[in-house]
Amino acid sequence: MTETSQKGAGPLVLVVDDEPQIRRFLKTGFEMQGFRIAEAETAKQALELAVMRRPDLVMLDLGLPDADGASVLEALRGWFQGAVIVLSVRSSEEEKVALLEKGADDYVVKPFGMAELLARARVVLRRVVQPGGAEPMLRVGGLSVDLARRLVSLDGVPVVLSPKQFALLRVLGAHHGKVLTHRQLMKELWPKDPDEDVQYLRILMKKLRDRIEPDPARPAYLVTELAIGYRLRTQEQLDAVGYASAMR
Template identity: 75%
Template sequence: MSEATRSTPPLLALVVDDEPEIRRFLRTGLEMRGFRVVEAQTAREAIELAVMRAPDLVVLDLGLPDADGASVLTELRSWSKVPVIVLSVRSSEAEKVALLEAGADDYIVKPFGMAELLARAGVVLRRVATRAAPAPVLRVGGLTLDLAQRIVSRDGVVLTLSPKQFALLRALAAHHGLVLTHRQLMRELWPHDPDEDVQYLRILMKKLRNRIEPDPARPVYVVTELAVGYRLRTQEQFDAAGYAMAMP
């Protein structure tokens, strides 16, 4: 191990949840991945620790005893760009959309697996580290996207995409691994008519999946967040979902 590697401190995760069992579960998984962990069980403690400790990642439950976790997100976003992954037993699509557009980097509904959480945490942390265009070549399973050359292939076979289909895939690649809401994608693809009927986006997505997915009826690369939006999986998320074993 080099001197530079030894001098790099581990990342600090702030876990905000009022249930001790959940905090222990999260601490164990995050520490096994190399994080340092601090815990808060109230909204007030969360804000205080965020100010005092400047965490690299916040895992935020919504059901806190003194305030809704959404208020913590709003407060954090007023002065910080720290990645925030929201946890909740609530599965309302409207709430997911509101939180993502309020600045949450991702949203996971309880119960969840540690592999899924760690995969999503890795995505948001890499996103913060780059804060730039996506890598010129992205690979997920058998899908390869070469942004510089505008070439998309699956299992070595080059696929033909329309300009609009490629633009949709490129927009998802720019937020590789994260959820993009319908509204965010509409603004990206139809900047002059962002309030166009979302059905146009669904039709475009269906055409894109017909091109890139092994089975468009059961997509494994671009997955739907029901009534919220879409996510282009990373390789880690692909593996965590168990699809690597199923693919030939």
């Protein structure tokens, strides 16, 4: 167990991984951006540090030597209100969905880029700082969404959406930057019949992309997490994956 780094006064990130090189990589990347770091190699150490240090964010590897990381997530969500991002070499869609629905804020498959990871970390940390509230005005590239007044524009040109299309955009905007599973979206959009065929959601997403994406065949804003769900990218996430700033 490694004590909390004293560098800076930023949010505290608990890195839980049994691979020293991964912990070093994350420690360096986060500290360069002003975060503080605590480290744990095992599930037992992770839960002890979470209780003692109350981190703002837990970066949780699933392959721990004394327990599966999923059990750590379940234990944390019994009381922990901070953010959790799962890190794993496993890429099973079923597992990702299960972890997201058990309370993980995001899921990143190894190997990963530090820029995108930091962007995702900032998104989930904003959720912790401002729980339950979406920003009333969202701007990503050339897309502007006024959630309060139900107004949408692309490059300054108003976009007319159907009520259901705006409802989908509103739900994703309320969780701006976070992946939402198909089931979570279905519950929001069809609360009386959340087990409706997911194909209806896919059709609705296609129609929404046709309205707001510069290139619907290569979505920049509304991205698919394959077999899991969808995410409305933040500007930082857009930059991290290399979209041209000229889109703004």
